[in-house]
Amino acid sequence: MxxxxxxxxxxxxxxxxxxxxxxxxxxxxxxxxxxxxxxxxxxxxxxxxxxxxxxxxxxxxxxxxxxxxxxxxxxxxxxxxxxxxxxxxxxxxxxxxxxxxxxxxxxxxxxxxxxxxxxxxxxxxxxxxxxxxxxxxxxxxxxxxxxxxxxxxxxxxxxxxxxxxxxxxxxxxxxxxxxxxxxxxxxxxxxxxxxxxxxxxxxxxxxxxxxxxxxxxxxxxxxxxxxxxxxxxxxxxxxxxxxxxxxVRADPDCRVCGSEADPTAPLSGGTAEPVPAAYRPGEGVAPEDLAGLLEGGATLIDVREPGEREIVTIPGAIPLPLAAVLAGAPVPPGVLVVHCKSGGRSARAVATLRARGVDARNLDGGILAWVARIRPEESTY
Ligand SMILES: [Zn+2]
CATH class of the missing domain: 3.40.50.720 (NAD(P)-binding Rossmann-like Domain)
Structure with a gap:
């Protein structure tokens, strides 16, 4: 019909x-x-x-x-x-x-x-x-x-x-x-x-x-x-x-359209990417400051996936996928700078590492910001 x-x-x-x-x-x-x-x-x-x-x-x-x-x-x-x-x-x-x-x-x-x-x-x-x-x-x-x-x-x-x-x-x-x-x-x-x-x-x-x-x-x-x-x-x-x-069927208890749904709740409620409590933008490392930190003994951790690293990497970065960090994989001692593509995944890694007492810092803007401001000749994705 x-x-x-x-x-x-x-x-x-x-x-x-x-x-x-x-x-x-x-x-x-x-x-x-x-x-x-x-x-x-x-x-x-x-x-x-x-x-x-x-x-x-x-x-x-x-x-x-x-x-x-x-x-x-x-x-x-x-x-x-x-x-x-x-x-x-x-x-x-x-x-x-x-x-x-x-x-x-x-x-x-x-x-x-x-x-x-x-x-x-x-x-x-x-x-x-x-x-x-x-x-x-x-x-x-x-x-x-x-x-x-x-x-x-x-x-x-x-x-x-x-x-x-x-x-x-x-x-x-x-x-x-x-x-x-x-x-x-x-x-x-x-x-x-x-x-x-x-x-x-x-x-x-x-x-x-x-x-x-x-x-x-x-x-x-x-x-x-x-x-x-x-x-x-x-x-x-x-x-x-x-x-x-x-x-697929309507859920009578759906929090958006169900009979008990709150039509005044924020539209974005609970579904946006959570910002980890232990990380605030501005506490991170600017791409311009990365080389100095690494010369001072900090270790750079790359939490991206292997396919991403084939496109572009920051020299000296140690690959350690986010899932491994979240699962508690061991990390090098001392100060860690963590990066991903644009800063979101690495912020989660930093929050997890800080909760473990590690002095971890996020590379603000990820490798995209580093390429844009330090190595514009490199590939991006
Ligand atoms: Zn619904």
Whole structure:
């Protein structure tokens, strides 16, 4: 039984619009009325990265009327392997600008709004409330938590996917209609438990495949077609090339959408990366001070993964993965300076080591800051 359409039809199509969307007009269940619904739709796209790229391009090509693109990042050379909204000429530009240009090239009729900042407690609710549905292509857990809670609170459909290496998952979370994201994933993994694309690697084409699924689900919801992934988790194994769906159910005790949920609780509550109590920014070591400390006898510990060390290392650093530090592995005596990619994982290591009485200090900004300020000729990731 098809669901009712999420969006009311817009005005009648012009002759040119009918021609442009002729292949949609022929589709059972879409037709001119479905195309008018797409033209009237307002979609919020969080993240103009790997997942957001195909979603944005296909939604624009499909004739979605309004697309709001949120991203606070700049296009980096390492993005181009999968983020097909951006090209080589866009490196260094704001992603929202590059994305707007790419969408405009495909569909001049699509109105693009851009938001060049990270969403926070005050901005996320009005933004979500102003759209028919949200496509979540966020690359960080705090933003994902904010978006998912805002969608649940406002009962706005939350079209979601997650990719790791060759594998992906997708679903449509929709409080009241099925589970919300937190019903199924009540505990947010910490960043060191789930490697990001930068740490674990990711196949660009797999991101493209699952990003296209996001566009399909959004179009189905807008037009009222088929069976959206509400209450189902799509699980894709890219190496085995399998696509399975698991049934997932709303949790009556969900702390976000359950009957006992506190609608006044902070949207980001408990899901952001915890800042260890024993570490405060500013107590760390600036990249400029590292060489002096090492000459004075300090030892440099690199808590990153082996694949990261193949890209760039700081001379003299001793590899000791974060998991080993957290498990209590022995460390050299004396002052330790600990580094990771950008300072998050090493802050956890420092907190653990300090709790053991070790004089450990964090390299502020990680190896990325060290490369930027000391060795700009080195590779980054
Ligand atoms: Zn829930």
């Amino acid at each position: 098809p669901r009712s359409a999420l969006v009311a039809p817009g005005p009648a199509l012009s002759a040119a619009e009918r021609t442009r969307h002729a292949r949609h007009l022929l589709l059972p269940g879409v037709g001119e009325e479905g195309q008018r619904r797409l033209a009237n739709a307002r979609v919020l796209l969080v993240g103009a990265g790997g997942l957001g790229s195909p979603a944005a391009l296909y939604l624009a090509a499909a004739g979605v009327g309004t697309l709001t693109i949120v991203d606070d990042d700049l296009v980096d050379l390492t993005n181009l392997q999968r983020q097909i909204l951006h090209g080589e000429r866009d490196v260094g530009r704001r992603k929202v600008d590059s994305a707007r240009d790419a969408v405009s090239r495909i569909a001049g009729a699509t109105t693009v709004h851009t938001v060049d900042r990270r969403l926070d407690e005050s901005s996320v609710l009005p933004l979500v409330a102003d759209h028919d549905l949200v496509i979540d292509g966020a690359d960080n857990f705090p933003t994902r938590a904010l978006v998912s809670r805002a969608c649940a609170l406002l009962a706005v459909p939350h079209v979601w996917a997650s990719v790791h290496r060759f594998d992906a998952q997708a679903s449509v979370w929709w409080a009241g209609e099925g589970p919300c994201y937190h019903c199924v994933f009540p505990q947010q993994p910490s960043p060191d438990q789930v490697p990001s694309c930068a740490v674990g690697g990711v196949l660009g084409a797999t991101v493209g495949a699952i990003g296209s699924v996001l566009a399909v689900e959004a179009i189905k919801l807008i037009v009222g077609l088929g069976e959206p992934l509400i209450g189902r988790l799509l699980v894709h194994d890219g190496l085995a090339q399998t696509w399975d769906t698991l049934t």
